[in-house]
Amino acid sequence: MLTFFLTLVIMAVATDTQAVGEAAALAIGATVGLGALVGGPVSGASMNPARSIGQRSSRARLATSGST
Numbered sequence: 001m002l003t004f005f006l007t008l009v010i011m012a013v014a015t016d017t018q019a020v021g022e023a024a025a026l027a028i029g030a031t032v033g034l035g036a037l038v039g040g041p042v043s044g045a046s047m048n049p050a051r052s053i054g055q056r057s058s059r060a061r062l063a064t065s066g067s068t
Contacts, residue, residue, distance in 0.1 A: 002035040002047045 009031040013024040035047060 002039045003049055006031050006035060006047055 006028075009027055013027050032047075039046070
């Protein structure tokens, strides 16, 4: 979800012809900061889905194989 919101904000700011550069940077930065605050406890604020899924699958594989 964090990636979705970040992409949504970037696309909204990038395609807006009236957006000022500083406002675009502020909107993107605020989205990253808010995503880190909200998603930190849940996913470690990972905004890369491939990294999150890979990490979980490797933990599950190690847990089921009996390795520590």
